[in-house]
Amino acid sequence: MTAVHLTQLDTIRAVEQRVLWLSTAIVDHANRVRPNTTGVKVGGHQASSASITSIMTALWFEHLRPQDRVSVKPHASPVLHAIEYLLGLLDDEQMTTLRAYKGLQSYPSRTKDPVPADYSTGSVGIGATAPIWGALSRRFVGGHFAEQPLGRQYSLVGDAELDEGACWEAILDPMVARLGEIVWIVDFNRQSLDRVVPVLGEDRMRALFTAAGWQVITVKYGAALEELFTRPGGAALRDRIDTMTNAEYQRLLRHTPDKLRTLLPGTDSSITALLDGLDDDQLTTAFRSLGGHDHAALRQAFEAIDDTRPTVIIAYTVKGHGLPTAGHPQNHSALLSQAQFEELATRCGTSASQPWQRFEPGTAEHELCERTADRLRRDPVPAAEPLAVPTDLGRTPSGTATTQSALGRTLLDLNRAAPAVGARVVTVSPDVSSSTNLGGWVNKVGIWSTIEGVDWFADDAETILHWRERPTGQHIELGIAETNLVGLLGELGATWSRWGQPLLPIGVLYDPFVTRALEPWSFGIYAGGQSILVGTPSGVTLAPEGGAHQSIITPSIGIEQPGCTTWEPAFALDTEWCLLAALGQLGRPGGSSAYLRLSTRPVDQRLAAVPTDPAARERRRRHVVAGGYPLRRAKGTPTATIVTMGALVPETLQAAERLAGVGADTDVICLTSPDLLFRAVQARRGRGEAPTWILDSLFPADRAAPLVTVLDGHPHTLAFLAGLTKRGAIHLGVTEFGQSGDLDSVYRAHGIDTDSIITAALDVSS
Known part of the structure; x- marks a missing residue:
């Protein structure tokens, strides 16, 4: 490797150390420094952030382009914010607001973070797959309207996130194999929230991605280990590490150098001889030298991406890399102690008392941040002209x-x-x-x-x-x-x-x-x-x-x-x-x-009784889209008001006719949106903003009567309407799993047939 490349790698390693520090400090400040009057845990994920810091630093500061989009694994939001800070997109005050009200969000957000993330993440698997659907959407828009720059769509995912079936549903869809802009980078730290993942998994993962038509690139070991593998005893060392379980590797990470010298060789004397030639720092550094933390290896992987098909980069990492909690099976939500935090500050060349520091102007690191910010600057998205959707197409269905x-x-x-x-x-x-x-x-x-x-x-x-x-x-x-x-x-x-x-x-x-x-x-x-x-x-x-x-x-x-x-x-x-x-x-x-x-x-569409007069028709339409309309009014004061919606309107109208025949004339309200009516009720009580005129139109005070609600669904859906009439109410609907049968039998079984509606109306008005 040339001296120029070595200098560039030194610079990016220095940037990585600052990103590690800032992401750790963001979580520390939220939990230790910011006042917390409730005592409820604030949370954050220092170890999960540390495992992917090398990957994100390499991606942002060397490979990312303005047309690219990135979905960042949820627990790495502090890393994203640390990078945004170094690029001048966040200020010192904003760095103190992780998980605060209207501050930096717990997980990357397109709509709530001060710097909108490319993709919102937080629900396992959904953020990982979003760039696949983003790629399809971009292609659809480009093919139908305006061509868009063909940028890569990156997903940064933890290996435990791949347990979510939604990931594999997306990966296996036949359309996805044609999307060469898709790049997944798996932070292969072999830990989940509670445990060390018991099965290594890379071979199986590689086979699944390969079968789906993806290019698979594995970044397993860093330069320090790769160099050891070339020495006498190196082949045996590689085989020993390759074949040990995840749990054994993680446990060895936590041992002192002396204990590591004893346990790592097993019974192979050639490995013992190889390790005897290393001092303690060399041994510790080499054993933790995984490809996901080696910038030369990461660079090689990025340069090998084949843009004709989707790519997955499986990057071996250590959860908590660079922190005292590295590799511990319970480090997922662990917080560094004050002493550990101050030691990290010293090691990263910064200050625990003044955590928010960018690089000094004139340094190579500052220039790299400046160049990266310029390179990734995007043009503003032009405002979309709202579409003028017709409100009525003029047809009146019959039959x-x-x-x-x-x-x-x-x-x-x-x-x-x-x-x-x-x-x-x-x-x-x-x-x-x-x-x-x-x-x-x-x-x-x-x-x-x-x-x-x-x-x-x-x-x-x-x-x-x-x-x-x-x-x-x-x-x-x-x-x-x-x-x-x-x-x-x-x-x-x-x-x-x-x-x-x-x-x-x-x-x-x-x-x-x-x-x-x-x-x-x-x-x-x-x-x-x-x-x-x-x-x-x-x-x-x-x-x-x-x-x-x-x-x-x-x-x-x-x-x-x-x-x-x-x-x-x-x-x-x-x-x-x-x-x-x-x-x-x-x-x-x-x-x-x-x-x-x-x-x-x-x-029968005649039951809708659509007005033929244009003005009356428009009035009906306004009621429909506002939430409902009167479908039948009693000649005088109604004995009851029956509120129905959807498929049960025929039974409701039949019930109303039969009730009128026995002297119990009723109003019938056809609801189209219980949602909008509930909003109107809330707005009337000062809880939110929504038009309330629909309530007065459907339930005028001079027609207040006992209420029967009926729908093909759970009856509590319409139960809130009882507060409007204050005359008593019975709510009919479905509360049990159904059975196969003819419509009459099934309606009767659930008490939503015509007879049941009549009975309820007589009961509530008696």
């Missing part, structure tokens, strides 16, 4: 229809009525396109693919769904992996802020599987992704499918999910209006995601 079929119909009508908006729609599903009525849309817009595909069934007259794969397609089909679907959905929903190109992403999956997809979708919303999730078919209304495919708790989940509006329309036109309103909230500052719960139950 019998389902809300599920209205989804595909609306997308096709939108494409015709507003082609510029329709071009921004991208649908995603996990192998359920045909069964969720997206077939017509898919036939119209085609399947998106990075390459042109051959439709081998194009000449088959019996083929109804045409699978035309092309770069201009607007539907993305994933395998049966809901986590992949919503991961992609979140990134498609972030293109407006990443590249100034808004998309209107709609993910469609079976409603029972919303709960499986909820956490990653929620995390995507947290990270700024705006999208629409459609759950269909839903509820026990899917009677013949049985309990395994009947969703119960999803209506209340929609209310509880931040950053999201939930709708459950009853009629096709309601579905159109709600979908258009949801699309109008996407791809803009202050926008919102949405969840639509749809049904396969055919309903």
Whole structure:
């Protein structure tokens, strides 16, 4: 290696030491220095940060480009902030705010950190896979609208994070093998939160990545060990270290040099002779010389990346590298003692009393930081022009229809009525396109693919769904992996802020599987992704499918999910209006995601009684998108008010007619969004901001009456409405797993049939 290269390596090692110090000091200050009146543990991860400090220093200060994006493992946020500080992006005061209110976040965040992270991380596996979906989103935007710079998409992950199945669901998706910009760097420290990982795992990991079509680069040993391996006894030493268990290696890390000399050779005298030629410092340094901490080895690995396919770099590291806690199995959340902290300051050439120090101007380290800051400076993202989504497409459905079929119909009508908006729609599903009525849309817009595909069934007259794969397609089909679907959905929903190109992403999956997809979708919303999730078919209304495919708790989940509006329309036109309103909230500052719960139950559309007068129709539409509308009013003071939504509107109207026949005339309110009504109730009480006019329109004071609520879902979803009428209430819904059966039998079993509604109305009003 030339003298120039050695000088460069010395400089970057010095920067690494400062990054190690700053990341450790950030956590120390949050726990020891900043006042903590509650006594609740602040937390932080000095050891987890230390294991990846070498890798992140090498990446940022030598290899990263402005067009690249990086997802940083959650517990390494202090390292990210330390680098941001050295690049002049954070000031001294901000370095004291880790885990403080509105300060540096516990985990990297796109939306809450003062320097927005490229990807939010924190939920295991989701941040790791996000760059895959970010790469697909960038390619989709570039192929349809404005070409984007083809930067690498890095994921920095701990090896224990690969226990999360979401990682492998993403890695194994066939589309991913075509994404040469994907680079994962595994911080292979062989520790998890509680323990040393019992199985070495690299061979298995290598085989899995290779089978998925990835390039695998292993960075195992550093220069000091590699040099020892060339000496007499070196081959035996390599074999000894290669074959020892993780736990044995970690234990040897904690021994004194004398004990290490005794235990490391085992029974091999050639290793003993080799170690006898080393002093204590040489021995300790060499045994800890792993590739993930060796800048020459890391540089070689980065330079070997093949950009024609995804790459994983497995970098062997020591958890807590450079700290007194290095290698200890319980070091995950361990905090250095004051004495250890001061010793680290001395070793890193800084001060425990003045921890926030950049390099002095004129030094090689300062110049490297300056060059890196200049190199990584990005142009501001142009503001995206909000899309003018129509609010009404002008059709009035007739006959019998389902809300599920209205989804595909609306997308096709939108494409015709507003082609510029329709071009921004991208649908995603996990192998359920045909069964969720997206077939017509898919036939119209085609399947998106990075390459042109051959439709081998194009000449088959019996083929109804045409699978035309092309770069201009607007539907993305994933395998049966809901986590992949919503991961992609979140990134498609972030293109407006990443590249100034808004998309209107709609993910469609079976409603029972919303709960499986909820956490990653929620995390995507947290990270700024705006999208629409459609759950269909839903509820026990899917009677013949049985309990395994009947969703119960999803209506209340929609209310509880931040950053999201939930709708459950009853009629096709309601579905159109709600979908258009949801699309109008996407791809803009202050926008919102949405969840639509749809049904396969055919309903007579005449029951909607859509006004024919244009002004009255618009009034109805405003009510629909605000949360609900009166579907039936009693002639006088109502005996009861029945509130219903979705598939149970026919039973509710039948019950109202029969009640009127026995002298118990009722109001019927068709709810489209319990979510929006709950917000209105909260706003009326001064808890948040939301329009409250809808409450007065649906529940006027002069018509206050006992309440019956009924829905195909858990009854507590609508229980909050009892506080509006204050006249007593009965809440009907589904509280048990369902059974297969015909619709009448299943509704009767759960007490949501017509007779049950009548009984409840008479009981509550007696």
